[in-house]
């Protein structure tokens with residue numbers, strides 16, 4: 264008997280009919296002789312609707328109350344899913360993140376899981392029941408307040424539970440047939456990738472492929488939990504996110520093809536570019552700028568320093584950060600204006616990050632040349648560049664992002680013959 268964790272995203276449980284369809288799928292997995300633990304997200308776009316509501320009643324909703332509000336979405340879906348399963352004759356019991364033992368730090372809105380103590384889940388399994396856990400939430404160890412793990416965090420709940428319960432696999436059910444070479448909403452010719460390594464998926468999630476929450480992939484890699492991403496609307500094979508060793512074995516057994524050089528293209532429109540204008544060109548200035556940002560807990564992504572103007576001895580430093588933290592970044596820098604001695608701050612939120620990811624880049628020369636040629640041929644201007652061993656990212660105008668993704672997808676030979684299916688969801 265295997266223990267399987269199954270996570271269903273919001274679009275998979277958007278309405279009563281979907282909840283009943285998912286209930287059937289869960290019960291079928293149980294009847295096939297498995298133990299099943301379910302993690303569920305809020306129905307449809309409910310989390311966004313709750314966020315909108317909060318912003319209508321308050322100009323600056325307190326983070327603690329925001330988490331209390333947002334976690335209510337998952338409470339609804341877990342209870343109705345348990346009811347639908349009961350209707351099919353199985354015993355299902357819903358648990359909040361706190362009841363399921365998801366212990367986090369106290370960082371509201373972006374809490375990290377620090378421990379998982381799933382004794383109630385184990386008790387439910389021992390009683391032959393199907394435990395259903397509310398995704399994306401936990402309870403802070405110190406304050407005992409309810410926390411959330413950040414948008415898309417139900418994936419992380421599922422992997423954390425799979426690791427703690429030593430499940431054989433963590434299945435992530437969503438509204439597309441697995442992980443594709445690009446977001447099928449942007450590139451209809453995107454190709455399903457049957458296998459991807461944790462490392463490649465980490466890069467893809469980090470640069471905007473929201474199909475898996477970044478922390479879920481980090482967690483899965485650390486605890487070596489196989490992730491199986493697939494559609495709750497079809498029976499197709501999906502994608503396995505696993506270690507390179509598992510892929511090598513699958514290739515040796517003829518179950519997988521050689522891995523492609525490039526695994527995918529992704530874009531992210533949630534960054535802002537901030538330029539610190541007129542920074543004195545002397546040692547210690549960059550340190551002072553980035554220390555001020557670090558002290559304000561701002562995550563910096565790309566950085567560019569322009570050549571200094573000989574006449575003034577001053578230079579401009581630009582960086583990108585998540586748009587949601589840009590106001591805090593500006594305040595942090597403003598408070599150090601005289602100490603750092605810069606002249607001005609400019610913010611630009613009309614930017615996008617476009618990235619190409621593939622482990623094959625390590626051993627394959629010419630990828631950068633092809634990358635920049637493809638963008639040049641599409642007449643797309645590159646404003647910033649950053650690379651890792653297996654990724655190239657650039658900042659472009661937001662209006663160019665879609666074209667950039669499509670141009671790269673075609674240039675690297677990733678276009679499939681058919682069209683990828685998007686079964687549901689608003690893509691919000």
Ligand code: ADP
Pocket residue numbers: 271272273274275304415436437438439441442443444445446447448471472473474475527685688690
């Ligand atoms: P869920 O509600 O099930 O958690 P999400 O909306 O968080 O679903 O994630 C699924 C969506 O991720 C897809 O509908 C798709 O638009 C998007 N996506 C982005 N990049 C990719 C990719 N490379 N492969 C598959 N889906 C992707």
Ligand code: ASP
Pocket residue numbers: 272273304305310311336398399413414415416417418
């Ligand atoms: N409902 C939460 C969100 O929309 C968590 C999740 O779906 O993973 O972000």
Ligand code: MG
Pocket residue numbers: 272415418473474475476
């Ligand atoms: Mg998601």
